[in-house]
Amino acid sequence: MTRAKKRSDWHVSRSLDIWGDKWSLLIIRDLMTAKQCTYSDFLKSPKRIATNILASRLHVLEENKIIRKLEHPDSKAKVLYRLTRKGNDLLPVVIEINLWAEKYFPIPDELNL
Amino acid sequence: MTRAKKRSDWHVSRSLDIWGDKWSLLIIRDLMTAKQCTYSDFLKSPKRIATNILASRLHVLEENKIIRKLEHPDSKAKVLYRLTRKGNDLLPVVIEINLWAEKYFPIPDELNL
DNA sequence: CTTTGCACTTGCATATTGCAAGTAAATTTA
């Protein structure tokens, strides 16, 4: 195995350790278009994530500095989540996933998207 | 939610349904540098995957036409796995993951990669 | 000062992953 392959192996697997689960990338993707979300905004997302899982994923993403919490201007009861620079830099990954999916999964008409 | 966001949502989540688990993308990444692998080659990979999980992931990836099986020229006992066009087209995704990881996870010296 | 909304937590069921051992067919070795 080449040095380059080993490095790539390590990089990919380090990345997946953080956001390579069933939900994290969807959370990140949500934040990319929405700029910022509250906890309950995530729960309203079409792919329904369980609230305990959401909490645990947000926690891991925050620990890894991919997202951060902000005070909500309207209320202390609300929390805003936003991508950090590091999180935003995942945009090219999400874009490439979209391009791939667009090519290989034509959206059925009846979904009306 | 905009139409564009919904489409992207759907695309990302359809993609992750197939290869968004803990192992699939590592398998795919292996095949990208190796061109082709046998079952036991995967098992020798530095990130140790359990053999039953490997079998089940390979099965799902094959069903989804991301990889395919080929006869091994040397022996009927061996099987070669290779990426399809569809699988190969995931290369940009893997590249972007690498670029991101390179930026944010400097490899510790002691790993010697 | 009571009710509602928001961001979680808790307890338990179900699903997914991990480990160790086993199997069957093909090949190699004695």
Next chain:
DNA sequence: TAAATTTACTTGCAATATGCAAGTGCAAAG
């Protein structure tokens, strides 16, 4: 050519992660 080994898996069970429903505590609104 019979026995040992290699190869690609499968099987059974333990550990971990996810899913669901209900609950908690603080903030704000009525």
